[in-house]
Every structure is written in structure tokens, then in C-alpha cells.
Amino acid sequence: MEATMSGERTGPHVLLGCAQPRVVERLTEILETWRCVVEVAAAGSTALARLDEPAPPAIAMLDMDLHSPGGVEIVWEVTRRQEQRRSWLMLMSQEPGTERMRAALECGCDDFLRLPADPLELKIRLRVAERVRGLMMQVEKQTAELRYQSTHDGLTGLWNREALLCLVFQETDRVQRMKTDLCLMLLDLDEFSRINHDYGYEAGDSVLTGLSNRFRRQLRSYDLIGRCGEDEFLLALPGCGCENAAALAERIRETILGRPFAVGSEATTLTASFGIASSRGRSPLVVLREAERALAEAKLAGKNCVRCYGPKETRAEDGFLPAAAVGRKAG
Secondary structure, eight states: OEEOTTSOEEOOEEEEEOOOHHHHHHHHHHHHHTTOEEEEEOSHHHHHHHHTSSSOOSEEEEETTOOSSOHHHHHHHHHHHOSSOOSEEEEEESOOOHHHHHHHHHHTOSEEEESSOOHHHHHHHHHHHHHHHHHHHHHHHHHHHHHHHHHBOTTTOSEEHHHHHHHHHHHHHHHHHHTOOEEEEEEEETTTHHHHHHHOHHHHHHHHHHHHHHHHHHSOTTOEEEEOSSSEEEEEEETOOHHHHHHHHHHIIIIISSSOEEETTEEEOOOEEEEEEEOTTOOHHHHHHHHHHHHHHHHHTTSSOEEEEOOTTTSOTTSEEEGGGHHHHHO
């Protein structure tokens, strides 16, 4: 049952798919007595369009004699279009013969009402519909929460490593078809253990949470980012070559890491080392290993810097390019 603004309880939102004026009038009278919100659709196409909306009525009572399409066809179509039905679908008929009952059963409706409706019977059916829908919504919510927990890092809310790699494989397939760029960037915070040691793990968690929020505000909506270790993050950057990815890494160093993070009553800044590799449609596991090698080179070069792994024909002798050299070497 839904709550009104005044706190009074009201019945569910019911869609009446029926073109018979007397039936509509009688059912509306009964439903409104129970404080239901009643919406009437005299054409099958109108009822189907309403049920296809993101927020359809909770219950749809569909006359089997409705036209263009009929009630049975509407149920079939809604079931085909929606992986998870959003409305309780009740068919009704004044002549429920054997064939009609079989059709109602086979199309997958949730309930069947014989017309003219007995008010007590209808009330019982609506109560059952509300209770079942409530349980289904609870299960869906719990399923969504479990799905989120299995794909996201519990502290930062970013993708976890396994989920992000699956997305990177999908993105690699896309860039192969579209022949566009894709770069992987590994970001490892320099001496992050110092924060945990000096201020405690709670402060370290607060810094990581704040960092993830900054990422969300600064990165593009279609960039992918996940937490791959305690203080290591992986970014997948569609449409970015190494030069653009290196420029983004420099902006991250300045705009995201350059601003102080609150730790208790104090503030501290962070630095990070970056390793970048270009996909060019190759296996993400191969590209990730190249990004890891570039990250290791950034650490050896003194940390707080960006290194790009370049192809043989464009890279320096050691196989790595400083960020400032990417455009020049590649050109």
C-alpha cells in the first residue's frame, strides 16, 4: 500500500484496460472506494504503451475483449519486452470459456477475474497482488545490492578488479570494431602506507574515499575506473591514445592529487606514479602487463611521474617514454 502526503494509506495505482463503459464505471466505483488510483485505457495500444513506460501502474486489469491488441496479446508482448515485469497483469472476461482460460494461462498472466466482478473477490485478489509485488520488489532490491557488492569495491564504490577487467574486454571488442583508441592507465599512490602509519587506517580509508569522489567528478562519464589494490587504481580510457592519456595523467596529478586531503585535524597531499599502455585492439591482459611495466619504470624513475609503454618503432631504448616525449616520439 502506498502513503499519501497526508499520511493516509491508499490503494495501488490500477490501469483498467477496457472499452466497455459499464464495466469501467463499475470497476472504477469499487476501486475508488478502496482509495485506489484508477487510470483507464480504452484501446489496447494505449494500455500497452502505458505498461511499457519506466514507471507503469502497479496493477493492470486487462479485458480479454480489448482491441488492437487484446488483453492476451498485451500480456504476451509485455512479457517479451520486459526481462522483469514491472506490473501485475490481471486478465478479465465476461465469458471465461475453456479456450479463453487456456489462452490466459498460456500467455503468462498473473491472475484472472471473472466479470461482473464480485467486490470481495476483487479485494482479495488485489491484496494478494500487492503482497506478491512487495515480496518481488524486496527480492529485486536484494539482488541488485548483491550484484553491486560483487562488482564494486566496498570502500570506494569504484569497480573492483574482476568487474573492471570484464568491462575492459567488452570495450576492447568495441574498439576493434570501431578502430578507435583505448588506453589503460595504472595509478599507484606513492608512499600511501605513510598515511596509514602516521594517522591510522581510518584516515587512510577516508583519503581513498575522497580520492574516488574526485575521480568521479573529473573523469568523463564513459571512462572506466576501478580499485585494483590497496592504493592502486586502473583506468580504461576509450578514445585516448598515449599522448592524450599522458596529458590526462598530468591533470590528475595537478587537479586531483595536488589538492590537500583532510586527515583528522590536519591536511596532506598525495603523489602518484602512472603507467600507460595503448590497447590497439590487443588482449587486455597483454596491455595490462605493459602498463605494469611502465608503472614500475615510473617508480624507478623517482615516483610522481608518468611513463608510457610504446611500440617498438616509437619507443626509447628501454621501451618507455616519459609523458613529455610521447607526442614527439610518436610523431
